[in-house]
Amino acid sequence: MLDATDQAPLFCLPRDGGGDVSLAELKGQAVVLFFYPRDDTPGCTKESIGFSAHLQGFADAGALVFGISKDTVSKHDKFIAKHELTTPLLSDAEASTCEDYGVWKEKNMYGKKHWGIERSTFLIDAEGRIARVWRRVKVPGHVEEVLEAAQSLQ
DSSP, X not given: OOOTTSBOOOOEEEBXXXXXXXXXXXXXXXXXXXXXXXXXXXXXXHHHHHHHHXXXXXXXXXXXXXXXXXXXXXXXXXXXXXXXOOSOEEEXXXXXXXXHTTOEEEEEETTEEEEEEOOEEEEEOTTSBEEEEEOSXXXXXXXXXXXXXXXXXX
């Protein structure tokens, strides 16, 4: 289980609109990674809209923001277009980055077990260390709390 002060696991994932995002190439900047279960579901939509609405605040705090789910890049593109999102979304189709960050979990919904992403957020400092972790995220107020934590890194 990753915790504050641990080195953030490196990854290189495809992003919406094409291209890849490599955490190693972002060293020197704070990074927010929010892992979410699925595009276009109510909670995931609210969370993504929230991060998009506060993207300039994160930029002012010197932090880049990326959403990560198992959805494909083409699904991310449709999700972004539908909701006019500005936050970049990364595709972890194989769930390897989700596993590295400990968010790929067995879930139990209405008595049925399945594997999925536990909504979680990681704030990574400019040196590539985890500064803060939020697990089992509840969407209301979450983006503002993450923004406040990112501002405190300056």
